[in-house]
Amino acid sequence: MVCNNTLFQTKAYYNVSLFYFKYMETKLKIALQKSGRLYEDSVKILKECGIEFQNGMNKLLNEAVNFPMQVLFLRDDDIPQYVEDNIADIGIVGENIVYESNKNVELVEKLGFGKCRLSIAVPRNENYTDAHYLAGKRIATTYPFLLQQFLDTNQIKAEIHIISGSVEITPGLGLANAICDLVSSGSTLFSNGLKETEVILNSEAALISNKNLTEEKKLLLKKLLFRIQAVKKAKKSKYILLNAPDDKLDIICNLIPGMKSPTILPLGIPGWSSLHSVVQEDDFWNIIESLKDNGAEGILVTPIEKLVL
Ligand code: ATP
Ligand code: ZN
Numbered sequence: 001m002v003c004n005n006t007l008f009q010t011k012a013y014y015n016v017s018l019f020y021f022k023y024m025e026t027k028l029k030i031a032l033q034k035s036g037r038l039y040e041d042s043v044k045i046l047k048e049c050g051i052e053f054q055n056g057m058n059k060l061l062n063e064a065v066n067f068p069m070q071v072l073f074l075r076d077d078d079i080p081q082y083v084e085d086n087i088a089d090i091g092i093v094g095e096n097i098v099y100e101s102n103k104n105v106e107l108v109e110k111l112g113f114g115k116c117r118l119s120i121a122v123p124r125n126e127n128y129t130d131a132h133y134l135a136g137k138r139i140a141t142t143y144p145f146l147l148q149q150f151l152d153t154n155q156i157k158a159e160i161h162i163i164s165g166s167v168e169i170t171p172g173l174g175l176a177n178a179i180c181d182l183v184s185s186g187s188t189l190f191s192n193g194l195k196e197t198e199v200i201l202n203s204e205a206a207l208i209s210n211k212n213l214t215e216e217k218k219l220l221l222k223k224l225l226f227r228i229q230a231v232k233k234a235k236k237s238k239y240i241l242l243n244a245p246d247d248k249l250d251i252i253c254n255l256i257p258g259m260k261s262p263t264i265l266p267l268g269i270p271g272w273s274s275l276h277s278v279v280q281e282d283d284f285w286n287i288i289e290s291l292k293d294n295g296a297e298g299i300l301v302t303p304i305e306k307l308v309l
Contacts, residue, residue, distance in 0.1 A: 026216040027068045031082050031091035034073035038205050041113040042092040049227035080105050086210050089217050095203040100143050105208045114205035116184040118143055120198040123171050128197045134158045140167050140176035147180045150200045168192045234307040237278050242299040246271050251294050255287055
């Protein structure tokens with residue numbers, strides 16, 4: 001009897017440990033850009049999600065210490081392929097690379113950094129009226145797939161000259177009549193005597209995922225996504241504190257309704273209250289002006305680190 005019981009307990013222990021180890025072994029493998037424009041912000045967003053790992057300059061694969069995650073550092077162009085092939089489960093990469101590579105991956109969440117656009121540019125003195133200007137022209141690019149899509153949509157026949165870098169110098173060298181390249185401020189185009197004439201794609205860094213994740217990995221991705229969304233919401237919001245005359249409380253509460261309603265506390269001076277709330281960055285300056293117009297004083301605005309609704 002004692003013996004059977006022990007056997008049962010041992011078996012149960014074995015099964016529980018098997019489940020535990022299976023779960024514990026599951027780690028989400030994320031691919032980040034090894035160095036370049038997305039590297040810093042990609043590492044930063046994971047750190048803001050409370051995930052600690054070494055920054056990988058010397059190691060290809062890094063274990064996170066407080067989240068079941070492994071971090072792979074790669075060239076950005078390789079990330080969609082690695083995610084499609086399940087070498088990495090998820091990755092952070094520009095939408096431009098995702099759409100150009102045309103890999104079978106899922107775009108899970110846009111991340112709000114690495115913003116740029118894929119544009120057509122032509123020499124500044126050219127008389128560009130519309131996309132048909134490009135008919136019969138030679139266009140240099142590192143984005144042949146997206147450029148071809150744009151030309152097909154507009155029923156334009158042009159020659160695509162694929163080049164691996166420094167696209168913006170090709171018209172000046174007489175190698176191309178136009179270019180299709182990434183632009184953010186436009187200063188590179190300007191200094192090469194070019195003007196931007198069409199935007200083919202607006203792009204930002206995005207979290208992508210393999211389409212056939214196991215249930216355990218889906219659960220880990222859900223946890224990560226929850227944290228990322230809290231960080232993103234916090235960045236768009238500000239915490240606001242102010243003093244307001246009691247006879248204006250209704251108007252002021254309507255201006256800063258917060259998540260449910262503002263917190264209102266009476267001040268030491270009769271007829272005045274203190275209000276605490278959350279405002280969205282987009283409306284921020286308009287709201288501040290209206291608050292002042294309605295008698296608000298001592299307005300204090302601070303950043304929010306995380307925001308869970
Ligand atoms: P890698 O060595 O990883 O291949 P890369 O040189 O191809 O790097 P970066 O120049 O570091 O790439 O750009 C990475 C990503 O940053 C781009 O794919 C794009 O999504 C984004 N980006 C944002 N602004 C710009 C810009 N002005 N020019 C180029 N990329 C930009
Ligand atoms: Zn690249």
